[in-house]
Every structure is written in C-alpha cells, then in structure tokens.
Amino acid sequence: MPKLKTKSAAKKRFRTTGTGKVRANVAYKRHMLRNKPQQMKRQARGTFILCKSDAEIVKKFFLPYA
Numbered sequence: 001m002p003k004l005k006t007k008s009a010a011k012k013r014f015r016t017t018g019t020g021k022v023r024a025n026v027a028y029k030r031h032m033l034r035n036k037p038q039q040m041k042r043q044a045r046g047t048f049i050l051c052k053s054d055a056e057i058v059k060k061f062f063l064p065y066a
Contacts, residue, residue: 004064004065006062006063006064006065007061007062007063009062010058010062010063011063013025014050014058014062014063014066015047016059016063016066017049020059020066021049021050021055022049022050022054022055022058022059022063022066023047023048023049023050024047024048024049024050025047026043026044026045026046026047026048027044028040028044029041029044029045
C-alpha cells in the first residue's frame with residue numbers, strides 16, 4: 001500500500017498530544033474583537049482538545065500518521 005499524504009491544511013491547524021488526543025485552536029478570535037466580550041476572548045486563548053468523534057475523523061483522513 002502506498003504512503004498517504006498528510007493534508008497541508010490539517011498540519012497547520014491540528015497537533016496531537018503525547019496520549020494521542022488532537023489539539024486545535026479556538027475559533028472566533030481573529031477580527032472584530034472590540035465587539036466580543038472580554039470573558040469570551042480570555043476563554044479563547046490557547047488551544048483545546050477536540051471531542052473524540054471529531055478527533056477520530058481528523059486522525060483518519062487528515063493526519064494519517066499522527
């Protein structure tokens with residue numbers, strides 16, 4: 001079976017932790033930040049762990065060797 005290519009967009013957006021979970025950036029923090037509450041901006045800092053069903057999709061189709 002040939003090697004599979006990793007999706008370039010996925011390797012920019014997702015990383016895997018040591019235990020195999022998928023880590024992603026939080027959405028809605030790029031522009032128009034004046035209109036968004038301070039609490040929302042604080043909670044959107046850093047990254048978060050994807051839920052199990054989404055993580056399986058990312059690992060199967062986008063990051064085949066993660």
